[in-house]
Amino acid sequence: MQPDGILKDGHFYGFWCGDKLPNVYLHENTPDSKVNISELAAGKKVIIVGVPGAFTPCCSKDYVPDFISDCGKYKSKGVDEIVCISVNDPYVMAAWGKDLNAGGKVRMLADGNGAFTKALGLEKDFTDTLGTSSSRCKRFSMYAEDGVVKKLFVEPDGHSVTCSKSENLLSQL
Amino acid sequence: MAVNPTSKILSKVVNSRVGLNFLANGRKYIHVTSAVTMPVKSGDKLPSVDLYENSPASKVNIAELTARKKVIIFGVPGAFTPGCSKTHLPGYVSDFDKFKSKGVDEIVCVSVNDPFVMAAWGKEHSADGKVRMLADTNGAFTKAMDLEKDLTGPLGSIRCQRFSMLVEDGVVKTANVEPDGTGLTCSLSNSLLSQL
Numbered sequence: 003m004q005p006d007g008i009l010k011d012g013h014f015y016g017f018w019c020g021d022k023l024p025n026v027y028l029h030e031n032t033p034d035s036k037v038n039i040s041e042l043a044a045g046k047k048v049i050i051v052g053v054p055g056a057f058t059p060c061c062s063k064d065y066v067p068d069f070i071s072d073c074g075k076y077k078s079k080g081v082d083e084i085v086c087i088s089v090n091d092p093y094v095m096a097a098w099g100k101d102l103n104a105g106g107k108v109r110m111l112a113d114g115n116g117a118f119t120k121a122l123g124l125e126k127d128f129t130d131t132l133g134t135s136s137s138r139c140k141r142f143s144m145y146a147e148d149g150v151v152k153k154l155f156v157e158p159d160g161h162s163v164t165c166s167k168s169e170n171l172l173s174q175l
Numbered sequence: 176m177a178v179n180p181t182s183k184i185l186s187k188v189v190n191s192r193v194g195l196n197f198l199a200n201g202r203k204y205i206h207v208t209s210a211v212t213m214p215v216k217s218g219d220k221l222p223s224v225d226l227y228e229n230s231p232a233s234k235v236n237i238a239e240l241t242a243r244k245k246v247i248i249f250g251v252p253g254a255f256t257p258g259c260s261k262t263h264l265p266g267y268v269s270d271f272d273k274f275k276s277k278g279v280d281e282i283v284c285v286s287v288n289d290p291f292v293m294a295a296w297g298k299e300h301s302a303d304g305k306v307r308m309l310a311d312t313n314g315a316f317t318k319a320m321d322l323e324k325d326l327t328g329p330l331g332s333i334r335c336q337r338f339s340m341l342v343e344d345g346v347v348k349t350a351n352v353e354p355d356g357t358g359l360t361c362s363l364s365n366s367l368l369s370q371l
Contacts, residue, residue: 033329057295091330093255094292101295114331132289133231135313136332 017122023050023149024121028111029092037111039085039118043149046082049171050146051108052119052139054128054161056090056098065141066102068168073107079175081145084108089116089138113139126160143171214321215340219347222319226309227290235309237283237316241345244280249339249362250311250322253330254288254296258359263337264300266364271305277371279341282306287314287334311335324356339367 023043027036042048051069053061066086069076076084084107088095092112099110116137119125125137132138140160145153153174155166164170223238240246249267251259267274267282274282282305286293290310297308311317317335326334336356341349349370351361360366 055289055291057291058289059291089331090292091253091256091332093253093257093330094288097255097295097299101299112331115327116331131231132291133227133310133312134289 017124017151017154019151019154021151023146023151024118026118026121028087028113028118029095030109030111031096032092033114035092037109039111040149042083042085043146045148047080048146049076049081049084050144051084051086051166052122052124052142053086053088054126054138054141055132055134056088056094057101058132060161060163061088061141062098062102065163065167066104066108069143070102070104070107072168072172075172076175079172081175085111087111087113087118087139089113089119089136124156128161131161141166143168145171145175215338215347215350215352217347217349219350221342221345221347222316224311224316224319226285226311226316227293228307228309229294230290231312233290235307237309238345240281240283241342243344245278246342247274247279247282247339247367248285248342249283249337249364249367250285250317250335251337252286252324252326252334252357254286254292255299256330258357259286259337260296260300262359263363264296264302264306268300268302268305270364270368273368274371277368279371283309285309285311285316285335287311287317287332322352337362339363341367341371 023040025040027038029035030037069084073084086108090112091114095110095112104110113119119139124140124142126140128134128138141157143155143166144151157164157166221238221241223236225234225236227233228235251263253259264284284306288310289312293308293310302308314333317323322336322338323333324336337353339351339362340347353362
């Protein structure tokens, strides 16, 4: 099975529709507050959105705000939770969520050491755009039911906003 | 108490700290612990390393920034972390005028974060015009200064020990590195002010 979305040059991502979410811990607000993503998703309909970086212009201006403002629409389609992840520490993620008024709408979960990103096979070298030598997460959005991925949109170049935007994912539900 | 000549030798061992402990029977012994050293010290020249301001495209060479100027540089383990946010950064922002009156040309804050995060943190603390928020994105400056601290557990990566320093024409005049790398003692604004 292949992931949904636009595939470029035949590249196959490590993660596919039909796969079960990995059993990985993320952090919420502080390093002490662990959240196991597969436990979070168990028995629920969940949207997970991944971004290259908290506070980056593209992620901040429209991308995540769209998921926040579409929260009501997702809920009306039966979605239980919307989660945003990035390879940033939990303090940065919490501050970003506060800046975006995500409270009560999108949970900001930190993939501090990139374990979740790696498990999904969605790592990307963002040296050119962010200057970071350690990997960040490609931009993606997914819909999972009871921990199994049903829809997955990964940006072909890892950072543009095309197939993974909220409007597109919503139309697929 | 006279300095033990052995401790003089051991103190030069990398990553060691020598101390004297007293046993119950009154005998003294020297212990060596692998505690944090104070690698950056007075007389050191700043390395020629690029930091980033606001965006990855905006490079600032720290050696060039400090040439022919009196500059305060302080480093933190992480933008938006509690200690750094509640105490360390705000202290320097509010003491800006006091530093200026002592002839300081610029105050710079450094952390191993990307420039977008640093800019956002600075904005949250109204640092603009007072403290320049410079991103040591990949830790190159932190490494060159031998100020790395493994905070992989809580923060996911190697970060910078908390420190403050006064630099004149690119040379360190005073350096204060927190003994445990993260405490809020000697590197705080009021402490450095009293040293000027």
